Amino acid sequence: MAKKLKAYRFPLILLASIIIGSIIGLIFGEKASVIKPFGDLFLNLLFMIVVPLVFFSIASAVANMDSMKRLGKIMGSMLTVFIITGIFASIVMLVAVLIFPVGSGVDIPREVVENTEVLSLSDQLVNTFTVPDFVNLFSRKHMLALIVFSVLLGIATGLTGEAGKPFARFLESGSEIFMKVIQLVMYYAPIGLGAYFAALIGTFGGELIGDYAQAFILYYPVAFLYFVIGFTLYAFIAGGKKGVVRFWKNILAPAATALGTGSSFATLPINLQAAKQIGVPKDIRETVLPLGATIHMDGSCLSAILKIAFVFGVFNMDFTGFGTFLTAIAISLLSGVVMSGIPGGGFIGEMVIVTLYGLPIQALPMISAIGVVVDPPATMVNATGDTVASMLVTRQLEGKDWMEKVHVE
Secondary structure: OHHHHHHOHHHHHHHHHHHHHHHHHHHHHHHHHHHHHHHHHHHHHHHHHHHHHHHHHHHHHHHOOOOHHHHHHHHHHHHHHHHHHHHHHHHHHHHHHHHOOOOOOOOOOOOOOOOOOOOOHHHHHHHHHOOOOHHHHOOHHHHHHHHHHHHHHHHHHHHHHHHHHHHHHHHHHHHHHHHHHHHHHHOOHHHHHHHHHHHHHHHHHHHOOOOOHHHHHHHHHHHHHHHHHHHHHHHHHHHHHHHHHHHHHHOHHHHHHHHHHOOHHHHHHHHHHHHHHHOOOHHHHHHHHHHHHHHOOHHHHHHHHHHHHHHHHHOOOOOOOHHHHHHHHHHHHHHHHHHHHOOOHHHHHHHHHHHHOOOOOOHHHHHHHHHHHHHHHHHHHHHHHHHHHHHHHHHHHHOOOHHHHOOOO
């Protein structure tokens, strides 16, 4: 019993710090923002690490892969898992909004959005997967471009053969070093997360109830239920009872970080550490998790369906029919699996909702506001969904007994 409590000690400390921070925010209100810099410090430390971590982890995983065939299998399995879980998440929220309609009777000012410039999809794709200058890769704003570069570098290193082995060892060493940096930063996590939540609750706590109360009240329980029930099911499919135990033993720290920071990228370092403790093989976790932080968003699929249902309710449109539901699921999948990888992709996804349904442009700020309200749990589902997805990919590639083959501390 004492050993089990020790294993959960750090996640429990994180949760306690969040609770304490929230209480401080409720008691002191906006005055609690005075300790916000302590939270910003933690967030900045994570963002400072994420670019070199993504580079070294992906390049190292690809360079040290036994064969390019293995990489192809990982990528194929990963995309299959991402799409299936995205569709399932969309269906879950679709059922929820049909049982508990949102947006009906809501009085929201229809402000016109002016001078909104949206690049064409082709320009967005070019700017997403490539950058005009090498130095632009050193920014988390160009994560997909960095991932493409890392994969190409890893492939080139592997194909170079004997001459590339020293460089491959350098990449592997860099990956291990930055994982150790994460461990050092996480010692500060309880203070950082506690301060962040104190400032967050102190500043915005009173504004959470208002015109978007229906969306808030519906999304949070659905997201947490999907997180608990859906991910438990995925973990069971991936590794049986042992998979469930290992998942929940290691997922609380990434979940708390995602909930507090609102960023899948900020959670990536802790997610990689959690996947390692679960027993996900190095090449799978260092391929699936960085890509998942960019293009796998179950929480965004949930929120996309909510936005569509909400705007239908606001404009008194009929949200029924198989065609309507199928289109809504397709848009949510596009928003959660494809457009999330494009800078400003969330905004483009909202634009697609507005234009495809022939809604006035005033609908854009309405559904954008929903994204702000539901962002914390959506990010939590997005980030932790990558971890369980890596388990499902491992199950598909390594067989149902994969958990028996790995030793974890």
